[in-house]
Amino acid sequence: MQLYNKLSAEERAKLIDEAGKQRLTLSFYAYAKIQNPQKFRDDLFIAWNKLDVLGRIYVAHEGINAQLSLPAENFENFRETLEVYDFLKDILLNVAVEQDDHSFLKLTIKVRHKIVADGLNDETFDVTNKGIHVKAREFNQLLEDPNTIVVDFRNHYESEVGHFEGAITPDVETFRESLPIIKEQLQDFKEDKNLLMYCTGGIRCEKASAYFKHQGFKNVFQLKGGIIEYARQIKEEKIESKFIGKNFVFDHRLGERITDDIVSQCHQCGKPCDNHTNCENEACHLLFIQCDKCKEIMENCCSTECLEIIHLPENKQKELRKGLQVGNKVFRKGKSEALRFKNSGDLPKKPLAKAESKNIRGKIKIKKVLIGKAEHYFTKSKIGQFLIENQEISIGDKVLISGPTTGEQEFIITELFANGNSCENAKTGDQITFEIPFRIRLSDKLYKILD
Template sequence: MQLYNNLSAKEREQLIIDAGQDRLTISFYKYAKIQNPELFRNHLFITWNELDVLGRIYVATEGINAQLSVPADNFEAFKKHLDSIEFLENVRLNIAIEHDNFAFLKLKVKVRNKIVADGLNDDSFDVTDKGIHVDAEKFNELIEDPDTVLVDMRNHYESEIGHFKNAVTPDVDTFRESLDLIEEDLKDHKEDKKLVMYCTGGIRCEKASAYYKHKGFKNVYQLEGGIINYVRQINEKGLDNKFIGKNFVFDQRRSERISDDVIANCHQCGEPADLHTNCANEACHLLFIQCENCKKQMENCCSTQCMEVNRLPIEEQKALRRGQGNSNDIFKKGRADHLAYKKDLRNIFDTIKPKE
């Protein structure tokens, strides 16, 4: 019984090319009690592998978080399988605005302690007592209300390339960091302000809204389906788009363009740019923003040192990496000191200013 990938990314890419079929990029999540995550994981892998599903899926006792791609011809079979699982029947599927047949090149279904690393003790509050879900139309109304504080629940490298107008964008590296910072800065407005949150697909707000209600916030709202679902709704209903820039996504595409605005800058030269890239030096692989000119001059690397290493024969590169593991830069996501125009840390207490 195969419970793992037996093809490399390059081999899988060639199979997708040979198949000549369009694939749909999809994400979904569901909080639910899963008694045996390991058994559930195996069931998903066996079934989805047969349907040629590729992607990154996390399973835990608290539920499932999935980002994947499926051949368009297999979508109905995939949906039928989801509906056969009681807690996933009619689950909301966030279908990408821009599809890429190579968004994912492997099927990875992993058992984790949590489906989102939030660092919270779920036993200390009622995770089912969530905020009010709102659609795109209601969301647009709420964020024009002077008594609303709009908060982006994503990390700095996500909001750096795109966010909603007038949103507070905490300059944090992790979801967990933002939770206490936001609560502290809004502690005097738990009853008189509307706390409206959004994230990529809704999963972070699902937990955050329950956490903030537990902390005493009386008016808590969250954008149903996140940015992905918002964009689909404004396109279908002809609503005003309040999002500027690009939406960061966690697959090979790295982003979807929502508006023509370029609100970020190249981390190397400072020119307007919003394309994330991974340093070509496999021993670094830092995620950062690089314009086309710097990409050409720096050969897709984040520094001259990495460029020199990347020019070495592959065997010499492997010898240098042997026993070293990944550089810590891989986790910095645009904050490495050698990036001249990296996003600087700011004091979140100075950036969150509830409207008077």
């Protein structure tokens, strides 16, 4: 039996679009003793694959850490697959504030040594002696207490786009790095201060709170469900948000907006911006913040060097990539000498700008039909090439081009070429080209918007 995903991201995105079902993005975690992580992993894959679950899940002897998406109609059936396990009964499921059908495009379940790389020896302290869980309203009250120190247990590229007011935001790239730094900074406050901690979904604080209690901190509190659950509670209970900006998330969205405050800058021009992107150069993929104008000028690249590389023939690019080590050991997140306006660990105390309000459900209301996929983009002439796989397209049609990096762009076709010849209409099987006012990518899809 196949216990792995064999479809490419593009193939999966097409199936999602064709299914036309609303999907939910959610996350959860649980620390528990799992005797056989491999069998647990395989059982989950079999059950979740049937429910069209996609996501990135880690399991270990110490528990599970899951971030995933699934069709909304399968939500209750999914919960039933969790109820099979005692330690997952009534587990808190953190449902995303903003939904995106393409948040995950593969189902990946991996067995790891730990569900979060923390660098700690769990045998040296009681991991069950955790801090006090607090909800949004209690968290806000503790923030107002002058006797409270609030600490962000996320990494620099996460806190840069959004954080709680007055929080200590360590300049680190991994959770493992943050623990000794925070311990040293707070040595003198063990007895008389409230240590209030938070992270994205709560999992890092579960271990960190137990560790700091072991280190002698008396009053340790943690935000239950992390920023994701906090955002849900302030919305439902109409509580003032003490979190400003975006919450960085580890899927194709790369962030969900909590408030309209923009607290970071484009790393290339300094304009207020909080949209993360990955460098287009396959040998770089640096994660950085880039505004729309720089995205257009730099074609999604972090530097002029990378911009030059993406215009080389593909075989030359592959040759340059040969022998490069992949992963975080090479692709540092958000740090490069080319990024002139990177703020790491030194964050502004006030918002730099306000984001434009958008209807995050707007794209679901658009009636559209998938026409084809991108094949090429001619940079100098700003012309896109597509292969029509379904139905027809004509001059005057309103179309939408959508992709993980491109986002969603609408415009009307005013001139059309099919198989190299000017035409009024094109049909299934035709290779079409037309002028596009922005750069497209091979992961992009072409839709016709229906009236």
